[in-house]
Each structure stands twice: as C-alpha cells, then as structure tokens.
Amino acid sequence: MTTQLDPPPVATSPPPVTRRRPGMWTLVAVLAAHGVRAFLRTPVAALFTLGLPVLFLVIIGALFGNEIVEPRQGIRVAQFFTPVLAVFGVAEAAFCVLAVDTALLRERGVLLRLRGTPVPPWAVLAARVCAAAVFALLAVVLVIGLGVLAYDVQLIGRTALAATVTVLLGVACFAALGVAVVSLVRSSTAAQAFTNGILIPLAFISDVFTISERTPTWLETVGWVFPLKHFANALADAFNPFLPGNGFAGDHLAVLALWTVAALAVARRRFRWAPTGDGRSPAPVRGGLSTSTASEVLPRSLRRGRPTPWASVAVQVGYALRVLSRDGTGVFFAVVFPVLLVALLPALMAETGEARTEAAQVMLPAMTAYGVAIVCFVTIPSGVAEARERGVLRRMRGTPMPEWAYVAGRVGAMGAVVATIAALSTTVAVTGYGVDVRPARLPALVAVLAIGTGCFGALGFALLGLARRGQTVTAVALGTLLPLGFISDVFVVGAQMPAVLATVGDVLPLTHLVHALDDTLAGTAGSAPAWGDLAVLAAWGAAGLIVVAVTARRATLIR
Structure with missing residues (x-):
C-alpha cells in the first residue's frame, strides 16, 4: 500500500509592506511640532514671548493700580491695557522669533537640506509659521487669562468673534512680516537686530507701552503707518465695553490685511533657501585646533612670541x-x-x-x-x-x-x-x-x-x-x-x-x-x-x- 505524500511547502517571501506617504498637513504638523520643541529649548525666546507680556502686566498693574472706572459694571483699568500687552506677545512670537528662527535655519543649511526631501517648500514655511502661531496664541491666552483671573478683566460675549478674528489676523500679519524680513536680510544676527530694532521703538508710539497722550504729531503719524498700532487698537476696541456694536474695527483690520498681502508679496519674490554666505561656518581644523578657535584664544602676537x-x-x-x-x-x-x-x-x-x-x-x-x-x-x-x-x-x-x-x-x-x-x-x-x-x-x-x-x-x-x-x-x-x-x-x-x-x-x-x-x-x-x-x-x-x-x-x- 502506497501513500502519496504532500509536496513540501515552497518558501515564499512575505508580501511587501506598503506605507502610504503621509499627507501634506501631517508633514506640516510634524515639522511644526519640531519647531515647538526647539522653541521650548530656547529660554530666551520663551522669556521674551511668554514671560515679558505677563511680567509687564504684573508690573503695570502694581505701579498704576487697577481702580474701578465704572462702578455699575465693575470695569477696571486693566480692561484697557491687558489686550495691548497681549498684542506685544503676538508680535514677539510671530515677528521676531519666527524671523530669527527661520534665518538661523537657513544660515545652518537646514532649509536647503529640507528642500532635498519629499516635503514641499510651502510645507516647511507653513510649519514654522504654525509653530510661531502656537506661541503667539499661547501668549494671548496667558495674558488675557491672567487679566481675567487676577485683574477682573471682563470677556465680552458680543465682541468675542471680533477679538478672535483680530488676533488671528494679527498673527497672520506679523508672521508674514517675519518671513518677509528673512527674505530681505542675510543672517540671523541681522534678523535679530532688525526685528527688535523695529518692534520695541514702535511699541512706544503704537499705544502698547503708552507713556503719555501728548505724542508729537509726526510720531503719531509714524505709528499709524505701521500695523502694530492698528492691531493694538483693534483688539483694545474688542475689549472696550463702552463701545457699541460687535467689536469689529474694519479700518484697523483692513490695514492689517494690506500689510499681510504686501509682506507675502515680498516673501514670495525675495525668499532664499540657501545660506547667503554671511553665516560663519566652522573653520578648517589644523593640527587638532581650528583656525577660528586659535583666533579666539591666541592673539597674533602670542603666535609670534610671548608678549x-x-x-x-x-x-x-x-x-x-x-x-x-x-x-x-x-x-x-x-x-x-x-x-x-x-x-x-x-x-x-x-x-x-x-x-x-x-x-x-x-x-x-x-x-x-x-x-x-x-x-x-x-x-x-x-x-x-x-x-x-x-x-x-x-x-x-x-x-x-x-x-x-x-x-x-x-x-x-x-x-x-x-x-x-x-x-x-x-x-x-x-x-x-x-x-x-x-x-x-x-x-x-x-x-x-x-x-x-x-x-x-x-x-x-x-x-x-x-x-x-x-x-x-x-x-x-x-x-x-x-x-x-x-x-x-x-x-x-x-x-x-x-x-x-x-x-x-x-x-x-x-x-x-x-x-x-x-x-x-x-x-x-x-x-x-x-x-x-x-x-x-x-x-x-x-x-x-x-x-x-x-x-x-x-x-x-x-x-
């Protein structure tokens, strides 16, 4: 009696695993998360973006008090200076930090290397803008939240939509300006000097760091030309309980939109991905000591003899x-x-x-x-x-x-x-x-x-x-x-x-x-x-x- 044996199994390789390419918005989210983590590892940026507006709120409240200006509704002085300090936090994050961070990435060649990946260029910039927007909105939440909890700032329901739209448009405007600055300057150092050199003086003439109501006419005019004053006034109007209506300041928002469009046009035309040569790259190593290090620690006279x-x-x-x-x-x-x-x-x-x-x-x-x-x-x-x-x-x-x-x-x-x-x-x-x-x-x-x-x-x-x-x-x-x-x-x-x-x-x-x-x-x-x-x-x-x-x-x- 004979039996028929089953044929031995044929060794086969497992079917190939196919992975779908992640969607564009997934890539943006991943790159934005990297930007957020990088920001959290930079305490100076966190101090200026999140700490300073909160600190100014506490100090101004301590120095000038928080008296009641309208007893029936319980409106206090902080109702009017809290939103403009939140504006300063938005400008720091969306303008200064974004510009410096992006310029530094370009200077180190990171942006150029990212262009060699499947990630489209617009997704890279969108991720940097999203990361800056996260901290700009966080600055608003911290300042307004502290104002509500500690200084009796009132949130007005009928102007909530206007306040939200104003903040989002302000973030978009200053983020566009930050990218435009990167397209015009050649190094991260220049971006730092330019953004801070513009923002801080403007804050004194744009109703942010208000010192006096007797501002000279020409400085008042300069303040109205730039977007910071319009942003501060638009958000202050949305928090002003004495103004009627839904809180939309159409004229101020229109100026913010015009600056956004102009900044995007400049960025689209002038933005560069490759380093421009102003960033100082490490010098070649000679004998275990780089020439840049030698110039830092060894004066030329020391290399000729003991001075x-x-x-x-x-x-x-x-x-x-x-x-x-x-x-x-x-x-x-x-x-x-x-x-x-x-x-x-x-x-x-x-x-x-x-x-x-x-x-x-x-x-x-x-x-x-x-x-x-x-x-x-x-x-x-x-x-x-x-x-x-x-x-x-x-x-x-x-x-x-x-x-x-x-x-x-x-x-x-x-x-x-x-x-x-x-x-x-x-x-x-x-x-x-x-x-x-x-x-x-x-x-x-x-x-x-x-x-x-x-x-x-x-x-x-x-x-x-x-x-x-x-x-x-x-x-x-x-x-x-x-x-x-x-x-x-x-x-x-x-x-x-x-x-x-x-x-x-x-x-x-x-x-x-x-x-x-x-x-x-x-x-x-x-x-x-x-x-x-x-x-x-x-x-x-x-x-x-x-x-x-x-x-x-x-x-x-x-x-």
Whole structure:
C-alpha cells in the first residue's frame, strides 16, 4: 500500500509592506511640532514671548493700580491695557522669533537640506509659521487669562468673534512680516537686530507701552503707518465695553490685511533657501585646533612670541569688542536702545521745550545706568558663557595666555562700551534737549561709571560661575534686569510703588546707580557725591567677587 505524500511547502517571501506617504498637513504638523520643541529649548525666546507680556502686566498693574472706572459694571483699568500687552506677545512670537528662527535655519543649511526631501517648500514655511502661531496664541491666552483671573478683566460675549478674528489676523500679519524680513536680510544676527530694532521703538508710539497722550504729531503719524498700532487698537476696541456694536474695527483690520498681502508679496519674490554666505561656518581644523578657535584664544602676537601681560589684555579687549560688534542684538540692546530712549522719551513725555529738557535730565542717568547693567550683567557674560560652552576657555589653558588676561580683556571691553553709551546719551541730551552737563562734574561721572561697571561686572561673572549653560545665563540675566528696570527709576520714574516693590528696588543695585548718576550730573563742582548709593554698589560688587572667587576655586568659571 502506497501513500502519496504532500509536496513540501515552497518558501515564499512575505508580501511587501506598503506605507502610504503621509499627507501634506501631517508633514506640516510634524515639522511644526519640531519647531515647538526647539522653541521650548530656547529660554530666551520663551522669556521674551511668554514671560515679558505677563511680567509687564504684573508690573503695570502694581505701579498704576487697577481702580474701578465704572462702578455699575465693575470695569477696571486693566480692561484697557491687558489686550495691548497681549498684542506685544503676538508680535514677539510671530515677528521676531519666527524671523530669527527661520534665518538661523537657513544660515545652518537646514532649509536647503529640507528642500532635498519629499516635503514641499510651502510645507516647511507653513510649519514654522504654525509653530510661531502656537506661541503667539499661547501668549494671548496667558495674558488675557491672567487679566481675567487676577485683574477682573471682563470677556465680552458680543465682541468675542471680533477679538478672535483680530488676533488671528494679527498673527497672520506679523508672521508674514517675519518671513518677509528673512527674505530681505542675510543672517540671523541681522534678523535679530532688525526685528527688535523695529518692534520695541514702535511699541512706544503704537499705544502698547503708552507713556503719555501728548505724542508729537509726526510720531503719531509714524505709528499709524505701521500695523502694530492698528492691531493694538483693534483688539483694545474688542475689549472696550463702552463701545457699541460687535467689536469689529474694519479700518484697523483692513490695514492689517494690506500689510499681510504686501509682506507675502515680498516673501514670495525675495525668499532664499540657501545660506547667503554671511553665516560663519566652522573653520578648517589644523593640527587638532581650528583656525577660528586659535583666533579666539591666541592673539597674533602670542603666535609670534610671548608678549607682555598688558599686550595680551589689550588684544583681548579688541577681540571682545569685535565679537560684540558682530552681535546685532547685543549692540542694539546695550548701546542703541538706551540712546534711542534718551532721544525718544522726552518728546513723548512733554510738550514744551523746558519740560522736555527736564524729562531728558531725568532720562539721561536712567538710560545710562540701564546701559551699564545690560553690558556688564547680560551682554559680556553671555558671550563668555557661549565661549565656555564651545570649549574655547578650556582650550585656552593650553596656550601661553593666562586666564586673567582673558577676563581682564572682557572687563576692559565693558569699560569701553560703557564709555560709549555715556558719551552718546550725553551728546543726545545736550544737543537735542539742552541738558546742562557741567564739565567740572565729568571726573565724578567717570568715577561713578567705573564703580557701576565694577559692580555689575562682578555680578555678571558671579552668574557665570553659578549657571552652567549660556542660554541659562542670558535668560536669568534678562529675566532679572528687565523687571528690575520698572522698579528702579529706569522705565518708570516717580511713580508711587507698593511697599514690597519699593523695598526690592532699594535693596538691589540698579536704583542706586541711577541715583548716583543723577546726583553727579545734576550736582555742581565741589558738591558731595552720593556716598550712600556708592557704598551699596561697592557692597554688591564685593559680594559678586566673593561668588567669583568661590566658583573659580571650584573651577566652574572656565570649565
């Protein structure tokens, strides 16, 4: 009896797995999520976009109160300044952060590489815009939410649709402007300087940082030309319970739409995906040390032979100034911004020539002190922190140059920039508003500036020893200094502050530097200096040096 065996099974390969190409909007969502995560890893951007509007709301509410202006409906003052601060957050996210982030991606070649993928170009830009829009809307939610919960801001049902449309159109307008800026500038540094240099001065003449209702006619006209004022007024109208109707400000929205169309036209015509050559790419490596690193840590005279210590310091001062000159944002906030406010604010605060002279007399020491603090506590320490993070300071130990020469070079650069700020601010106040600065007081002024530079420089290096990452140094320094300017007679002068804020301002050094400079500039030859203020500055400087000594002993300042 025979049986028929089944044939052996034939080995077959599994059927190929077919994956569908994700849809375009899925790609946009994925790229937008990457942009959101990148934003969250940048504390400075988060501080300016989300922290500053909330911080301004708290400080303005503390300084000027939140009185009831209409008892029957319970309408308070915050009902009118809360929405315009939300506008500032939208502009920061959709204009400044988007422009800088996109320019940086282009500078690093990321945009060019993305063009070699199946992702269409429009999806890449749409994802960056969506990421910026997320944080712009989050800024609105945070500011308005805090206003509702803490300051009794009322949401008006009949104007809710108008407020929503206004915010969305504002986001679209400033996002389009941000992409247009990227299409016009050649580097991320230029994008930083341009966006902040435009937005912050406009905020003072666009009913965002409202200082006075007596704005000169020509500044009022300039404000109406640009979209920020229309955005602020349109959203403020939607939150104004005394205005009838549905809250749509058709004229303001039309201007926003026109700016959006114009910006999109510029971006469509001029946008470039490839780096333009202004971004500094890493230099070729020679013998394990790149030429860019060698230029950072080795002066040319050191490569020829051992120089004198003072020659090393002089070279490091020059190098620090060159690095700062290439940082558009640092130059703007440290030098241009204080001088610009000395030129601009007296015209906004007063009508007559005599009143403007008095206002300039007040603003000159305030803005000079603020410039000193920015340079010594933020700009120079942030640059040192970035060099440390790149390993430049560690590699410096393998060169003949001593570490103290590097630090002394940065301190010398602080002094040079502080002198420039003081000279420019004084020139503007004297020539523009007739402020009387007596030559006999100049030696005392130099002494006060030297003490202030030493104080904030010591505190900046102390922060370097305590914070590890460069972004942390910048975020902590700015997060400390910007609110301090509102309670230290810098941005707000003569206001009656709550006792807690007044005490904090009296303890910290910025107020004392402002008062010392004011006493020096307003005094006569032979008058007594502000010994009490100088003593506080010296005490804070000594405390900073103690922290520097402790962190240097632990080798955390360089490493």
